[in-house]
Amino acid sequence: MTQNILTIDDEEVILSLLRELFEKEGYSIAQASTPREAKAAIAAKTPDLIITDLQLANSDGLELVGSIRQDLPDVPVILLTGVYFDEQTIDEKLSTKITAYHNKTAPLEALLKTVRKLLSADESPTASAEDQ
Amino acid sequence: MDKTFRLILLVFAILATSMVTEVVLSITNLQRANRSAQWVNHTHAFIAEINAAVTAGQRAESALHAFLLTNNPDQRAQMSQAFGELSEHIEVAKALAASEAENKSEVAELETALIARADIARALLAAHRSGDTDSIHQQLSEDDPTQIDALASLNRRIVSRHQGLLQQRDRVEFNRDNRTRNTLYVGAGLTLLLLLISSWFIRDDLKSRRREAALLAASNEELEARVAERTSELKQSNRKLRAENLESRWSAQALEHQLRYNNLIIESVASPVVVVTRALNISRVNPAFENLIGELAPALVDQSISEFVKLAIDESGDEMIDPFELSLRSNQDLVDHAANAIDHNHKSRPMLASLHPLRDHDRVVGGVITLRPSN
Numbered sequence: 230m231t232q233n234i235l236t237i238d239d240e241e242v243i244l245s246l247l248r249e250l251f252e253k254e255g256y257s258i259a260q261a262s263t264p265r266e267a268k269a270a271i272a273a274k275t276p277d278l279i280i281t282d283l284q285l286a287n288s289d290g291l292e293l294v295g296s297i298r299q300d301l302p303d304v305p306v307i308l309l310t311g312v313y314f315d316e317q318t319i320d321e322k323l324s325t326k327i328t329a330y331h332n333k334t335a336p337l338e339a340l341l342k343t344v345r346k347l348l349s350a351d352e353s354p355t356a357s358a359e360d361q
Numbered sequence: 362m363d364k365t366f367r368l369i370l371l372v373f374a375i376l377a378t379s380m381v382t383e384v385v386l387s388i389t390n391l392q393r394a395n396r397s398a399q400w401v402n403h404t405h406a407f408i409a410e411i412n413a414a415v416t417a418g419q420r421a422e423s424a425l426h427a428f429l430l431t432n433n434p435d436q437r438a439q440m441s442q443a444f445g446e447l448s449e450h451i452e453v454a455k456a457l458a459a460s461e462a463e464n465k466s467e468v469a470e471l472e473t474a475l476i477a478r479a480d481i482a483r484a485l486l487a488a489h490r491s492g493d494t495d496s497i498h499q500q501l502s503e504d505d506p507t508q509i510d511a512l513a514s515l516n517r518r519i520v521s522r523h524q525g526l527l528q529q530r531d532r533v534e535f536n537r538d539n540r541t542r543n544t545l546y547v548g549a550g551l552t553l554l555l556l557l558i559s560s561w562f563i564r565d566d567l568k569s570r571r572r573e574a575a576l577l578a579a580s581n582e583e584l585e586a587r588v589a590e591r592t593s594e595l596k597q598s599n600r601k602l603r604a605e606n607l608e609s610r611w612s613a614q615a616l617e618h619q620l621r622y623n624n625l626i627i628e629s630v631a632s633p634v635v636v637v638t639r640a641l642n643i644s645r646v647n648p649a650f651e652n653l654i655g656e657l658a659p660a661l662v663d664q665s666i667s668e669f670v671k672l673a674i675d676e677s678g679d680e681m682i683d684p685f686e687l688s689l690r691s692n693q694d695l696v697d698h699a700a701n702a703i704d705h706n707h708k709s710r711p712m713l714a715s716l717h718p719l720r721d722h723d724r725v726v727g728g729v730i731t732l733r734p735s736n
Contacts, residue, residue, distance in 0.1 A: 311619055336611070336612070338604075338608065
């Protein structure tokens with residue numbers, strides 16, 4: 230069965246590139262630019278994985294993830310942002326909300342590896358994609 | 362047209378010639394055999410007519426003698442009938458002998474002999490009709506017995522000669538049959554040989570063509586395998602290129618995003634910020650610095666920072682070195698150095714200036730200057 234990925238970002242070009250990447254790999258893609266769109270997409274079809282930006286227009290990706298986590302505690306979440314976080318911050322502050330952190334300056338291949346790993350794993354360990 | 366095909370054509374041309382020759386020979390021999398059979402039948406018919414004529418003459422004479430002795434009219438009738446048959450046989454024999462002079466001569470000789478016998482018979486009948494018994498006795502006693510023997514001898518000679526001719530024809534026909542049979546055997550043998558040669562050529566050609574087809578098939582398989590391999594390589598290369606292209610676009614947007622993000626941070630800072638080159642010329646300012654100086658960025662860029670920020674210089678040393686220059690040269694941060702900001706009206710404001718050198722791979726390429734009011 231095709232696995233479904235929900236990508237959340239307020240920049241159209243980011244969403245477009247992520248769609249191209251994951252569709253090429255055979256994943257099904259749902260996309261949202263705002264928290265409202267994200268919740269509507271989740272209601273329409275529960276995703277197997279969520280990729281979200283940190284800074285959304287008039288919102289906060291981590292706040293949105295916290296809200297989603299209440300309904301979907303087992304769905305892995307990747308934080309894809311241009312904001313740099315060091316490992317200590319990730320471990321101490323972010324790991325409760327996200328499964329993995331991925332900086333936007335890192336190559337797509339690294340993001341893809343993280344996605345493959347999370348979608349094929351029985352458990353979803355928190356990991357920094359920048360380490361890969 | 363290839364060599365094998367030409368050879369097969371040649372063999373079949375020889376085969377066709379041989380068969381045509383055999384057919385022509387066969388037809389000629391059949392016609393000859395037919396003519397020969399006609400001649401044999403004709404000769405047998407001639408012999409039969411000669412024999413029948415002589416037999417009819419003998420029957421007529423016997424009936425005549427019986428009639429002369431018994432006076433029986435039946436004998437007279439038999440004699441007349443026999444003479445009639447004799448006449449018919451002679452006519453038929455003459456007709457059969459018409460085409461050959463020797464036969465005609467033999468028939469004429471026989472006819473003469475039989476006419477002579479018929480004349481004697483007529484004379485005896487005439488004497489019998491007149492009742493002249495003495496004349497009958499005299500004629501009978503004078504009848505030459507050698508004449509009868511000569512007739513029989515003539516008959517045997519004619520029959521014997523024709524039987525000889527038949528035997529001779531038989532031998533000729535036998536020899537001819539042998540020749541025809543041999544010709545046909547040779548023809549059949551030649552045909553068989555040519556067919557065998559053709560078969561050998563065809564088999565050899567087929568074998569050669571099969572070998573060529575197998576080589577071609579192998580070559581095609583190899584080519585297909587190469588094409589498949591090349592196609593696979595191209596597909597892989599295409600996938601790689603697409604991935605690289607996607608990665609490149611991702612990097613470009615990431616860079617653009619990062620620049621925009623950094624710019625946003627600088628723009629959002631409330632303190633005046635100036636980015637300078639290694640030569641201490643302004644390359645970038647934030648709105649707070651624009652407000653402080655009263656000029657927009659285009660008027661400030663590429664101007665020396667010393668035009669707008671005057672540092673307090675410690676003149677106690679032997680040399681007077683600009684602290685900004687010293688900071689860049691030594692790659693050390695300058696923190697809260699006393700300075701004056703000079704606005705577009707040349708009005709001076711006391712400030713505290715800090716400079717953080719910008720490093721690119723351990724090489725100082727410029728610096729970031731921040732200002733804050735001096736209390």
